[in-house]
Amino acid sequence: MFKGCTMYKSAPHSQVMKIRWDILDRDAEGSGKTRVKMILTNTTMETLTKEGWAIYFNAGDVQVHESDRHLVRIDAVNGDVFKMYPSADWVDLPPDSSHTVTVLCRMIKNFTDLPKGFYLVSKKYPDGVDISFTCEEPSDIDSLEWDLAVKQYLQNAVVTDRPMHALSPIFPSPKQYAYNAASFMLESACTIIVEEEFADEASFLQSELRQIMESAPTISDQTATKRIIFKKKDVAHKEGYELTIDDTQILIEAATTKGAFYAVQSLLNMMPKEAWKDKQSTISLRGIHVVDEPRFGYRAVMLDVARNFQSKDQILRVLDLMALYKLNVLHFHLNDDEGWRLEIPGLPELIDVGGKRGHVSEKNTNLWPSYGSGASVDNKTGSGYYSRTEFIEILRYAHARHIQVIPEVETPGHARAAIKAMDARYAKFKEEGDSVAAKAYLLRDLADESIYRSIQNWNDNVIDVSLPSTYSFLEKVTDEIIQMYTDAGASLATIHFGGDEVPEGVWEKSPSVQRLLASRSDLSGVDDLWHYYFGKIDDMLRSKGLFLSGWEEIGMKKATVNNHRKMIVEPKFAHQGFRVNVWNNMGENEDLAYRLANAGYQVILTNVSNFYFDLAYTPSYHEPGQYWGGYVDIDKPFRFIPYDYYTNPMTSLTGRAATEEEDRSHLEKLSTTGRKNIVGIEAPLWSEIIDTEERLEYLLLPKMFGLAERAWAAEPTWATTMEQEQFRADWSSFVHTVGKKELPKLDHYKGGYLYRIPVAGARIMNGKVYANVQIPGFTIRYSNDDTIPTVDSPLFKQGTALEDIVSLRVFNDKGRGGRTLRVDR
Helix, strand or coil, X not given: CCCCCCEEEECXXXXXXXXEEEEEECCHHHCCEEEEEEEEEECCCCCECCCCEEEEEECCCEEECHHHCCCEEEEEEECCEXXXXXXXXXXXXXXXXXXXXXXXXXXXXXXXXXXXXXEEEECCCCCCEECEEEEECCCCHHHHHHHHHHHHHHHHCCCCCCCHHHCCCCCCCCCEEEEEEEEEEEECCCXXXXXXXXXXXXXXXXXXXXXXXXXXXXXXXXCCCCEEEEEECCCCCXXXXXXXXXXXXXXXXXXXXXXHHHXXXXXXXXXXXXXXXXXXXXXXXXXXXXXXXXXXXXXXXXXXXXXXXXXXXXXXXXXXXXXXXXXXXXXXXXXXXXXXXXXXXXXXXHXXXXXXXXXXXXXXXXXXXXXXXXXCCCCCCCCCCECHXXXXXXXXXXXXXCCEEEEEEEECCXXXXXXXXXXXXXXXXXXXXXXXXXXXXXXXXXXCCCCCCCCCCCCCCCXXXXXXXXXXXXXXXXXXXXXXXXXXXXXXXXXXXXXXXXXXXXXXXXXXXXXXXXXXXXXXXXXXXXXXXXXXXXXXXXXXXXXXEEEHHHHEEEEEECCEEEEEECHHHCCCCCEEEECCXXXXXXXXXXXXXXXXXXXXXXXXXXXXXXXXXXXXXXXXXXXXXXXXXXXHHHCCCCCCCCCCCCCCCCCCCHHHCCCCCCCCCCCHHHHHCEEEEEEEECCCCCCCHHHHXXXXXCHHHHHHHHHHCCCCCHXXXXXXXXXXXXXXXXXXXXXXXXXXXXXXXXXXXXXXXXCCEEEEECCEEEXXXXXXXXXXXXXXXXXXXXXXXXXXXXXXXXXXXXXXXXXXXXXXXXXXXXXXX
């Protein structure tokens, strides 16, 4: 079996204590919980007595086993914050001594389930000091990893070879293209000739060519022997274009600047991969005529920067990537329970309180640390925000690349950061004796005694929608956002106001809510506050020339159906221009997107099963990511069928084959009218486990290629015929394009992106090892001892004797390696 174990560690700021977890049973007696031996080691210079200290950390669910509750207790604080402290029978722990405690936690399926962010609070460390945490991988991982490798091998085996000349010259796939006998030599002597309307697109092309050429063509109104011409033409689609290359010129024709920009990206996409590695003096381009347009007008990535923050520079890198593959919407999730990330003039508390996470004590008002951000407010992912100037810079950068940025102000749930920030504002003005200013933007009824828990375990994260101050706050935020867009010269058509996951129990004991209900005959109870709230938000946005976007719940209401409480489609807002992101296609909600579209809502397909990029690639213990909605590898977005997503042309590692799927005749089909209401496709990247820039890029790539293809390219033949051979042919072409053209480009583009390199698929037959790779273009190397293979290790050859191989590892052209697979012995 596998040799050696991986020890997961959190790096401490100071060695004041060590905590080690040894996983004893991942599914303790079939309970669905993991049993762990926790070892507490005191590395301070003083004895830990039973008073004056506590350890805080973040986890999904942890409790001390009843056998050890005499030593320590663990209490849930709020959200994912837990507190461990000594019990009455605690035995003093001298320096360099340890206590062992048995705990139960939620089942650990991969390493991101482990608790994190441990820190000690004591008299000596009142603000908290981070402490180390280590955990060996579970003992049953070896066989599970090998089983997964065998499954991966079989899935990889359906890919057939595609030579470079047989691949589409442009990605995502263009509507149509035809080669001609011509060729064009791109060199510095070429001239870019442009109509005034396309001047920005010509400048963008020139700047990009400077990255790959020793000397880029000049922009001039003078004719030249060889030229690149931008010309206005009445093409069929507003984002469409025609691109023609012959012996003397490259001709870009489009009706709009968007079309011209996408033609530029297609031209850049045709450049040889070598050009992105080393600058070229000349580049030879094959003659071609391309007629192209997108399938959907809305092609989006959603980026959550609230749970864990990402810098402005990293956002610009994401925008570069999106532009390269013709994605045109960045849905920007700017606030949540764990953070508010945008400066709003006049409301400094939003960033001074809502933009900082660290230990909470009587002397500070920052948010609790979540997702392992630790005791210090200086943690770069826990704390952070975009200044007004930075946000305007992001908007301008996106606008230049024809990307619409849709800001999300998550309400009324998932709003703890905003609520706590406005609480701090209230306290400040109250202390100054200005009660009017104190209450101006308050987001909760101070006398509310409602009891609830959100799905993320917060008990104080829902805005009170009965308060006039709530709407004053939201209008203030809206007006400031509008002004930022105006100052950036960027268009703003909608603001996303969230609307998801408001728990049962909210508002029920709010005196303000009770007064509102008593004054309105059209409101029979707290459930009716839903359409009351979004009706008011809709009216506010319409008065400013905007429309409302939100998660699917803004188009739904709570009802009792067959004595069962459930969410059903709300007809009240149908045909009102509401745009809804529908993520839930699980269980009884499998057809929800089609039900909402058929009812008259504008629907963005955001299916968790295919587009939640924060989900792990595979069930491997070593894969970062969540898994509550399944697993999403590069194949999931590629094989998505927007207008009939019930069907499935290929089984995934964890999914069902098409022939094994249950009867879906009871599900609502997409109607002709509903089809017109499908706006586009979006892939969210939630950030609970994204605590570095590297992990963001790892989870985004290469999954994003499937999104780009399905959002831009025309419907493939196999989507309607379910013809397996055609699907496999297209899948083979797709992964060859990704592996042989696009990923080698991304090794160098904008400094290079740290995409995920696949783990080798492997199997043993007749005492010999066979291995393959999901994405062609990589190499497999091996070691015959317990060392991890390097780029200098021997190349793997099919059918190598089992006794000669211990480990396999996949490498890209740049020499960067993926995760090592130990061979089952």
